[in-house]
Amino acid sequence: MRAVATGQSWALDELYRRHSRELTQYIYWRLGDKQLTEETLQDVMLAVWQGARRYRGDASVRTWLFAIAHRRALSARRKLPRAAAAEWVAESLASQDPEPMERVAERQRAEAVRAALAALPDQQRTVIELVYLHGLTGPEAARVLRVPLGTVKSRQSRALAALAPLLEELAP
Known part of the structure; x- marks a missing residue:
């Protein structure tokens, strides 16, 4: 982060990578x-570039980046309808090479999970995303969400x- 803070673009490239x-x-x-995701990621990286001097080091760089991204x-989300927020679930649940019947079952499960997640209050859904989808610890999620x-x-x-x-219903 020191290199980014001193304006060394290779360091920002490495953070991005x-x-x-x-x-x-x-x-x-x-x-x-x-x-909108691509635009927001660029906005995040610009904020990192401009704000690197303010990084204090009391959280990991990863946690700091997630806080900015959050x-x-x-x-950016204020521009979108609420249902769009849980869209990524279906893609993350889809298996690599399922058989046709498995594909149908996967889609049905993904739709059920998407609907359940979309029904959660935003604050609860965000915690589930950070902890279970992105692997942040509880303390890291707390820092991201302040x-x-x-x-x-x-x-x-x-x-x-x-x-x-829902999860009990979906269990095989």
């Missing part, structure tokens, strides 16, 4: 629109309780 894929997935998960995606760890835990617990009946 290391983190752009998961940031893109997270942003797309929030927006459900490919073009705020930028929230701003809330206490207890808040993350309670949102996660409520979301899982709401999703439990």
Whole structure:
């Protein structure tokens, strides 16, 4: 981060190389629109370039990047309908090479999960995305969302309780 803060573009390129894929997935998960996702990722990287001097190091670089991506995606999301936010679920659930009948079953499960996630309050859905889809720890998610760890835990617990009946139905 010091190199980015001193204006060395190779360092920003390296940050992009290391983190752009998961940031893109997270942003797309929030927006459900490919073009807006690409624009938002560029906005995130511009914010990193311009704000690198403000990075204090009290969170990992990855957590800091997710926090920026979260705020930028929230701003961009105001342009989209609510249902678009859970669109990425279907793609993430699809298997690599399913048989035709398996493909139909996968689609049905993906639709059910998408509907359940879309029905969650935004704050609960965001915690589920950060923790289960992107692998952040509870403390990292708390830093990204700028809330206490207890808040993350309670949102996660409520979301899982709401999703439990659906997950039981979908279990083989």
